[in-house]
Amino acid sequence: MTEYPSLDPVCRVEPSSYISRRDLNEPCSLTSGGTLAFGKVDLLSFVHEHGTRCYIVDLKQVTRNAKRLTESFKGYPGKFRPFYAVKANSNESIVSRIVEEGYGIEVTNIHELLFAVKTLKGTRREKTEVSIICNGVSKNHAQRPYKETLIETAFNLQSKKGYDIIVNLSSVEEVRFANRIAGKIGGDLRVGLRINPGITPKTSEDLATGAGYSRFGIPIEHLENAVEEIKDSKGLMKVAQLHCHIGSQIANVNAICGTYGNSKASIRGEIPILCSKVIELEERFGVHVDQVNIGGGIAVKYVKTKPANMEEYGEFWPNYDVEEYASKVSNTFRTIHDKEGLEYPELCIEPGRWLTANTTALLLAVTDVFDVQDKYRESLKGSGKWIITDGSAMTDAHDAVLLQQWFEIVNVSKIGRPLEVPYNIGGIACDSGDVFAWGRDRTGPRMLPKTDKRDILMVLDVGAYQQALASNYNMLPTAPAFNASEP
Ligand SMILES: Cc1ncc(COP(=O)(O)O)c(C=O)c1O
Known part of the structure; x- marks a missing residue:
């Protein structure tokens, strides 16, 4: 040796x-x-x-994982809604097992959206019980072979077929486009806004999506413009969800839970930033958001022992297990909402990797x-x-x-x-x-x-x-x- x-x-x-x-x-x-x-x-x-x-x-491990994750959120004081990020693995047997455990589906383009609708169709979770969250970019562009954009298709499914489906608009341009489509379809459409909080967590740079320079989400400095656009729609669209996904394989749970202080400068981490924005939207714009979606990112222990060289291998050895993740996330919401005297929002999560790896x-x-x-x-x-x-x-x-x-x-x-x-x-x-x-x-x-x-x-x-x-x-x-x- x-x-x-x-x-x-x-x-x-x-x-x-x-x-x-x-x-x-x-x-x-x-x-x-x-x-x-x-x-x-x-x-x-x-x-x-x-x-x-x-x-x-x-496949039994798929079910075990799906159950374990929802079990670990039993302590969340409000309503909890898990979604499966189908991009991680779209094998039908795997997706069905996860859906059977009560998960909705998170999709990233029209191909995944139509797959989700098909997979959920015919199950007892059809229509209003079926929940789909649409993320991703380019949602205002029709992808071959389809003639409609994802935004149009999702709005139609919501307004004409009664599906519980929400589109997280991720740029001011997408908001403007959605506004035009909502005008054609006719109103009362529930949408979400994805924000980019400017956070770089410990993970591979290729998996980090919440850095200020990344292309995912409305920079928090521009959130105000997006909200003004939606208010201009005069009730055609309603902001139901604030969303953020800072990346995959997040090794340090503190990037998600962060700290919540009294000043702007002391609000750090994904959830505190999301919650502070929910509060700001209510106070400044009278916009009440009832769902907060913290995305995916739960990390997997790919390395089978704590690496001696954390600098190089640390992202493969998360500093938490799923129970700790759930309890830290729940406690962060509890602390912030109790402090501010607010109701707990519906909490959405969108894990993919942890459920299937x-x-x-x-x-x-x-x-x-x-x-x-x-x-x-x-x-x-x-x-x-x-x-x-x-x-x-x-x-x-x-x-x-x-x-x-x-x-x-x-x-x-x-x-x-x-x-x-x-x-x-x-x-x-x-x-x-x-x-x-x-x-x-x-x-x-x-x-x-x-x-x-x-x-x-x-x-x-x-x-x-x-x-x-x-x-x-x-x-x-x-x-x-x-x-x-x-x-
Ligand atoms: C918006 C969004 N949500 C959820 C996920 C799933 O992330 P993960 O597989 O790390 O849980 C991704 C994938 O990166 C994503 O882009």
């Missing part, structure tokens, strides 16, 4: 320390025969029958193992070996490439053996960057038992955004997904 001294300790986590553990690796377990199972499926037998490269999905793993076969020339070891953080797999990070776990996202990787064939060799783990695309883990960036290398050709590797926590981002680069067919909830 002394041969590879520069490895970060996060690279050496024994699977036995996280298998079956809530928040780390709940769907996995060790069978009585000492093999690894995912959901109800013994992985080696499964691979023997179905082969690899494939995703394996534990741990429900799915990617199974890969090792197709080759070979040495790196000694002189290059150092540049690969001490790793002298490559593992090649039958999958592709670029197509199957794209964030490993895009964000250098950490996904834990297990050698399923050698479970229980000591982690003794640091490997770079690559895919089959003809790009150097097609890597699940390697020493040239913060994804690797990874300590595994001595690994051989035909061993089976499992990449954990790929249920959020990875299938959604999958492509057919190099003409690879999309990896199939199998249900692991049945034996």
